[in-house]
Amino acid sequence: MVTVNAIKKGIVIDHIKAGYGIKIFKYLGLENADFTVALIMNAPSNKLGKKDIIKIENAIDMDYIVLGLIDPNLTINIIEEEVIKEKIKLKLPERVEDIIKCKNPRCVTSIERDIIHVFYLVDEYSGEYKCQFCDEIYFHSEV
Amino acid sequence: MLKGRHLIDPMDFSVEELTQIFDFADKIISNPQKYSDLCKGKILATLFYEPSTRTRFSFEAAMLRLGGQVIGFSEPNSSSVAKGESIADTIRTIACYADITVIRHPKEGAPKLASMYTDMPVINAGDGGHQHPTQTLTDLLTIRSKLGKLKGLTIGLCGDLKFGRTVHSLIKAMSRYENNQFVLISPKELQIPDYLRKYLVENKIDFKEVERLEEVIDKLDILYMTRVQRERFFNEEDYIRLKDSYILDIEKMKQAKEKMIVLHPLPRVNEISIEVDKDPRAYYFEQAKFGMYVRMALIAKLLGVDE
Ligand SMILES: [Zn+2]
Numbered sequence: 322m323v324t325v326n327a328i329k330k331g332i333v334i335d336h337i338k339a340g341y342g343i344k345i346f347k348y349l350g351l352e353n354a355d356f357t358v359a360l361i362m363n364a365p366s367n368k369l370g371k372k373d374i375i376k377i378e379n380a381i382d383m384d385y386i387v388l389g390l391i392d393p394n395l396t397i398n399i400i401e402e403e404v405i406k407e408k409i410k411l412k413l414p415e416r417v418e419d420i421i422k423c424k425n426p427r428c429v430t431s432i433e434r435d436i437i438h439v440f441y442l443v444d445e446y447s448g449e450y451k452c453q454f455c456d457e458i459y460f461h462s463e464v
Numbered sequence: 465m466l467k468g469r470h471l472i473d474p475m476d477f478s479v480e481e482l483t484q485i486f487d488f489a490d491k492i493i494s495n496p497q498k499y500s501d502l503c504k505g506k507i508l509a510t511l512f513y514e515p516s517t518r519t520r521f522s523f524e525a526a527m528l529r530l531g532g533q534v535i536g537f538s539e540p541n542s543s544s545v546a547k548g549e550s551i552a553d554t555i556r557t558i559a560c561y562a563d564i565t566v567i568r569h570p571k572e573g574a575p576k577l578a579s580m581y582t583d584m585p586v587i588n589a590g591d592g593g594h595q596h597p598t599q600t601l602t603d604l605l606t607i608r609s610k611l612g613k614l615k616g617l618t619i620g621l622c623g624d625l626k627f628g629r630t631v632h633s634l635i636k637a638m639s640r641y642e643n644n645q646f647v648l649i650s651p652k653e654l655q656i657p658d659y660l661r662k663y664l665v666e667n668k669i670d671f672k673e674v675e676r677l678e679e680v681i682d683k684l685d686i687l688y689m690t691r692v693q694r695e696r697f698f699n700e701e702d703y704i705r706l707k708d709s710y711i712l713d714i715e716k717m718k719q720a721k722e723k724m725i726v727l728h729p730l731p732r733v734n735e736i737s738i739e740v741d742k743d744p745r746a747y748y749f750e751q752a753k754f755g756m757y758v759r760m761a762l763i764a765k766l767l768g769v770d771e
Contacts, residue, residue, distance in 0.1 A: 427571060427592050429551070429573040429574040432571055433550055452573070458659075
């Protein structure tokens, strides 16, 4: 396995489903980072078989809701003084505002100007979300 | 408390709240004169973004019989809507004039959207193929009035059970009462959608699915008929084999219980032959009357003028 040095202070996003690391990398805009960043793809994992990992040598702001939608099973480790100070376990958010867009052509969101698309989690296990207006179902993996 | 609430989805109200509405409807039915001034000085707005004369008349008659007044439009061409006003803006303007609003709209979720911009009670009078809660209230009041209860009944639903929203709402609403059993009568192609089957299984509701009405009609307390359109069948062979099964005639009525009631959301095409109209068990025309009474009770409760 490729080794990447442990970081002093920053964030390690671990247990990312293999293939999703690049999505998160792009979402966080890390391709433009001026600090040390590592994207490790297809690392062996006991839990997942293969996983991606992102290491960021910097404190950055992240929207945990969006990360949860991209991959609800990942973990976020906040590192300070080379030790894990905080471990954040993500889960699917109950309510999602203006991230998922309803594609149902019969939905009122297709005609009303400036409308905010809101979705509610209906089944955490299957990752089903429902449009608050038309009840159309979306899976978080479609996002 | 029902005062100030919206009615957007048939499941918005609890069983207890529905009972309050039905109890009040019963009072109105037994003495309509007593309530003829109840909504004096109140205004109901009917915003019909698509025409539905039947539903609009029912609401307007309900408000007029309570002594209230009515404003509104019956199709959007003549209104500010035609000039492209948003629903959010329209409802906030209407709220300055009216005390309660009824909305019918071709887009799903439009009444819900409107309700988010006002404290004035908003009633969904049909949003595309999505929800039509006052139809469900009408069905429940009719059953309650005619059979004296909403539990322990065997309810047959016949015809297009896949696309008919009134059927889905009625099943969900009736499944909240104890010991109801559902007999779902339809061709394979037009069975209830998966989400609804899942709902019935998860809630341990007793139901069975059959293809032919004549096999089960003798077991039913309620027969809810809907129309089956020829073009919904996948093949002609099935259509020819089954089409007569979904037409209610006097022959089939002979096998039915003496106290069974026949309901239909109307308008009917040919799924109930007109010879059945004379049968005392046919209640589909009376259903319209209950529709008006339940809307009267609903309006009074949402306005909080029922005491
Ligand atoms: Zn929608």
